[in-house]
Amino acid sequence: MPFIEESDLLELHKDIDKAQIINERLLDQIKYKNKELKRSKLQRNIFAAITAVFLIGTLAITSFTVGLTSSAQQQSADYVNFSIDSLEVIKGRLDNLKQQNEELSLVREFYLAKKFLEKETIYSVQVKAFVDKNLSLASESLTNTMFVKTNPFYAYSVGNFETLEEAQKFRRELVAMGFNDAFVASYRDGKRIAIEDAQ
Template sequence: MPFIEESDLLELHKDIDKAQIINERLLDQIKYKNKELKKSKIQRNIFAGITTLFLIGGLAFTSFTAGISSSGGFDRNNTDLVVTSIDSLEAVRTRMDNLKQQNDELSLVKEFYLAKEFLQKEKIYSVQVKSFVDNNVTLASEALTNTLFVKTNPFYSYSLGNFETLKEAQSFRKQLVDIGFEDAFVASYKDGKRVQIEDPY
């Protein structure tokens, strides 16, 4: 069994403390984003309610004025009234389409954060392809949910793929070895930390 000097052990403890601080910051960011999502959802629902009320009120007003106009109450041309209501209806439809698009975008963001949170809680398997001493390598955005960039003292490891089963990860590792990543190996992760190195076959 290898011997670890006390100074190296102290450095490892410092690295663990730094990693915990980073994890806490990331959790705070996720909580903040979740609050923003909830706030956006409430605003979207309020705006949809106001738009619906506006649409119903506009239709009621249009039918009311059309009834008065047909009974001779107004000396106005009916075609002007119809053109005006169609234009406002198109504006409402355009606004509703924009709201639907914003809703879809917010749903994608929410799904991303839920997937990332799920991956941190469950045991997953990934194929590590490289390790670095420094954290100054920007291989991929952290927004990619199919990659892992994890601190495994004293190195930073870069892994590809998130698999539910060991067999899937082993199959993916074999494909990576076939294309030139000869040092690739399968590791299991839980709570954003490596649990162990798995059997490659």
């Protein structure tokens, strides 16, 4: 029967607490980003409505102006110049809205992936733990890293794997690179669980 030192057991409990705190931080960050997405969507809709009203007003004024012009040549020249300018402005606005929509789609896909990972059992390789030091080693936008707070530790894990075998293979590669203390951890519903419970 395997034997575990009391100090190792205490370290494991600390790692678990640390993972829970980091998960709470991630959930808070997701809520904040969701609020930002809703605000951006509202601003985009308001901008689109204002643009539509502006275009309708511009077309109405243009139609009215064209109707009052007595000369057919003057009428034709003004209409063509105004239409070309209007089309360029509209095209610029449409391009800007398309770019914003693509950026919002990427952010949405990121959060959908995060929600999926929280619902499934995943494996990750923990490479470092810090005591009482909130140190972020990677950008929060990287979806393949985890920074988990477990009182009083902060754990840094790399990789999100569907199977234990994949995570163990990645751990062996990290150990070969010099991360001798790296070990596989499992998570379900955004919480750390024992490897035995994950299978």
